Amino acid sequence: MARGWTVLMVNPAAGERYEEKFYTANAGAWGDDDDDAFHEPIDSLIVEGVVDNRLAVAGCSYGGFTTC
Secondary structure, eight states: OTTTTTOOOOOTOOOOSSSSHTTTTTTTTTTTTHHHHHHHHHHHHHHHOOOSSOOOOOTTTHHHHOOO
């Protein structure tokens, strides 16, 4: 239950659940080449009025790296 929160889950390149081409798509450019995979969905939710400027982010493994 979200309890008033909007929850957005993204799966950028380097997610370990897919084929190797997807998993290695941003090798050597972690945090650079996949930046839009995180920012574009958040920006869309803001434009649509679903969320405002209050934002909490979390992640584990590669998602933890990118939240930092």
